[in-house]
Amino acid sequence: xxxxxxxxxxxxxxxxxxxxxxxxxxxxxxxxxxxxxxxxxxxxxxxxxxxxxxxxxxxxxxxxxxxxxxxxxxxxxxxxxxxxxxxxxxxxxxxxxxxxxxxxxxxxxxxxxxxxxxxxxxxxxxxxxxxxxxxxxxxxxxxxxxxxxxxxxxxxxxxxxxxxxxxxxxxxxxxxxxxxxxxxxxxxxxxxxxxxxxxxxxxxxxxxxxxxxxxxxxxxxxxxxxxxxxxxxxxxxxxx
Amino acid sequence: xxxxxxxxxxxxxxxxxxxxxxxxxxxxxxxxxxxxxxxxxxxxxxxxxxxxxxxxxxxxxxxxxxxxxxxxxxxxxxxxxxxxxxxxxxxxxxxxxxxxxxxxxxxxxxxxxxxxxxxxxxxxxxxxxxxxxxxxxxxxxxxxxxxxxxxxxxxxxxxxxxxxxxxxxxxxxxxxxxxxxxxxxxxxxxxxxxxxxxxxxxxxxxxxxxxxxxxxxxxxxxxxxxxxxxxxxxxxxxxx
Numbered sequence: 410x411x412x413x414x415x416x417x418x419x420x421x422x423x424x425x426x427x428x429x430x431x432x433x434x435x436x437x438x439x440x441x442x443x444x445x446x447x448x449x450x451x452x453x454x455x456x457x458x459x460x461x462x463x464x465x466x467x468x469x470x471x472x473x474x475x476x477x478x479x480x481x482x483x484x485x486x487x488x489x490x491x492x493x494x495x496x497x498x499x500x501x502x503x504x505x506x507x508x509x510x511x512x513x514x515x516x517x518x519x520x521x522x523x524x525x526x527x528x529x530x531x532x533x534x535x536x537x538x539x540x541x542x543x544x545x546x547x548x549x550x551x552x553x554x555x556x557x558x559x560x561x562x563x564x565x566x567x568x569x570x571x572x573x574x575x576x577x578x579x580x581x582x583x584x585x586x587x588x589x590x591x592x593x594x595x596x597x598x599x600x601x602x603x604x605x606x607x608x609x610x611x612x613x614x615x616x617x618x619x620x621x622x623x624x625x626x627x628x629x630x631x632x633x634x635x636x637x638x639x640x641x642x643x644x645x646x647x648x649x
Numbered sequence: 650x651x652x653x654x655x656x657x658x659x660x661x662x663x664x665x666x667x668x669x670x671x672x673x674x675x676x677x678x679x680x681x682x683x684x685x686x687x688x689x690x691x692x693x694x695x696x697x698x699x700x701x702x703x704x705x706x707x708x709x710x711x712x713x714x715x716x717x718x719x720x721x722x723x724x725x726x727x728x729x730x731x732x733x734x735x736x737x738x739x740x741x742x743x744x745x746x747x748x749x750x751x752x753x754x755x756x757x758x759x760x761x762x763x764x765x766x767x768x769x770x771x772x773x774x775x776x777x778x779x780x781x782x783x784x785x786x787x788x789x790x791x792x793x794x795x796x797x798x799x800x801x802x803x804x805x806x807x808x809x810x811x812x813x814x815x816x817x818x819x820x821x822x823x824x825x826x827x828x829x830x831x832x833x834x835x836x837x838x839x840x841x842x843x844x845x846x847x848x849x850x851x852x853x854x855x856x857x858x859x860x861x862x863x864x865x866x867x868x869x870x871x872x873x874x875x876x877x878x879x880x881x882x883x884x885x886x887x888x889x
Binding site: 419421424425427430431434435438439440441447449451452454456460464482483485520524525526544581583591592593594597603610611612613615616617627629 | 669680700
C-alpha cells in the first residue's frame with residue numbers, strides 16, 4: 410500500500426525577503442521520511458490572507474496531510490489562524506482550554522494575558538490543540554491541516570507531538586554510494602538501474618572535490634532488500 | 650510603481666526526502682530583494698513530470714518571473730528541461746550553441762561528450778542560454794522562466810548572470826530593532842505602527858536569550874525616509 414502523502418506550507422515574509430533562512434522544511438522532511446509519510450510538495454507564501462487561503466486549500470485537497478509553520482504569534486503580522494479557519498469556512502474564537510493554558514503560563518511568568526496574547530488562544534471550531542512545551546501557546550489541527558509555530562524550537566516540538574498521532578507507512582530507507590567519476594560517465598548505468606527497479610527512487614548528485622568530479626548516488630525505497638540489491642549491483646557495475 | 654514579482658520553483662526529490670538542505674531559496678531571496686524584485690512564493694516539487702509542469706505553469710501565469718533550480722544534469726532523474734518545454738508546448742532538442750559549449754569543455758577535460766552529457770545541450774526552441782562559468786552546461790530562459798542548476802555554486806553564478814538582464818524595482822530596504830520585551834507586550838504598538846504606515850511591512854520575530862524573551866522587529870519598505878521614521882517612532886514608543 411502506498412504511504413500517506415503530505416505537503417508543507419511555510420508562512421512568513423521573513424523567509425521570502427531573505428531575512429531568515431528557513432530550517433523547518435529540512436527538519437520536517439527528515440521526520441516525515443522516518444515516519445513513512447511522503448512529503449510531496451512545499452510552498453512558501455507571505456503573510457497575506459489570499460495567498461495563505463489559496464495555498465492551504467490547494468494542499469489540503471491534494472494531499473493526506475498539510476503541515477504549516479509560522480504566523481501564530483500575538484502580533485499584527487500573525488494572521489495564519491484566522492486564514493486557515495476562513496479557508497475552510499470555519500468560525501474562530503478564543504477557546505477556553507487554550508486561554509487556560511496561557512493564563513496559567515503568564516501567571517508563573519508575571520506577564521499580563523493582554524488582548525494581543527489572547528490572540529494566541531483563538532482556535533477554529535472543531536480543531537484539536539497541539540501541545541507547545543516550549544512557549545505554551547498551542548498549535549492546532551483542523552481537518553487534515555496541522556498548524557504550527559515558525560520558531561524552530563517550537564515547530565520541532567509540535568511536530569514531535571503530532572507525528573505519533575498520524576498513521577505512518579513504511580519508512581523510506583536510503584543508501585548512498587560515492588562514486589569518483591563524473592555523473593555523465595555513469596548516467597547510462599543509472600538509467601538502466603532505474604528502469605530495472607521501478608519501485609526505487611535513484612538520485613544522482615554531483616560534487617567536486619579537490620578538482621575531481623564525483624557523484625553521490627542515493628537509492629531510496631521502502632523494501633530494504635531491494636535497496637541493498639540495487640546498491641550492490643551499482644557498486645559492481647561502476648567500480649572499482 | 651510596484652516592483653516586479655517573482656516566484657521560485659525548487660525541483661528535486663533530495664529536498665523533499667530530507668537528504669539535502671536547500672540553500673538556493675535563501676540565496677535567491679536575498680539577491681531578489683537587493684534587485685527590487687519581490688519574491689512572492691516558493692514551491693518545492695519532486696522529480697515528477699506532472700508536478701513540475703503544473704507548478705511552472707501556475708507560477709509563470711501568476712508572477713512576472715519564475716526561477717527554477719535543479720534537474721538539468723545528465724542523469725535519468727534530470728527531467729526539468731523537457732518538462733518546462735512541455736509545460737509551454739515548446740519543442741526541445743539538442744541545440745548547436747549549447748553542444749559547442751559542452752564539446753569545447755570536454756575537449757579540455759578529456760572526457761567524452763556522450764549521449765548522457767548531450768542531454769545537457771537540450772534547449773527548448775526560442776530559449777536564451779544562461780551562462781555557467783562553473784561547470785559549463787548552460788541554463789536557459791524560456792518566456793518568463795529562468796531554468797538553473799541545483800548545485801548551489803552553479804545556481805548562484807547563474808542568478809548572477811540573469812539578474813542584470815532583468816528590470817528591477819526599488820530595492821527593499823530594511824531596518825531592525827531588537828527589543829528586550831516579549832512580543833505580546835509590544836503587539837499593540839506594532840499594530841498601530843503598521844496601520845499608520847501601510848506601505849511598510851513590519852514583522853515581529855520572537856527570541857529567547859538567557860531566559861529572557863525578546864523580539865526583533867523588522868521594518869521593510871522601498872522608501873528609506875519612511876523606514877527611518879517608523880523605526881525612530883518605534884524606538885521612542887517601546888523604550889527605554
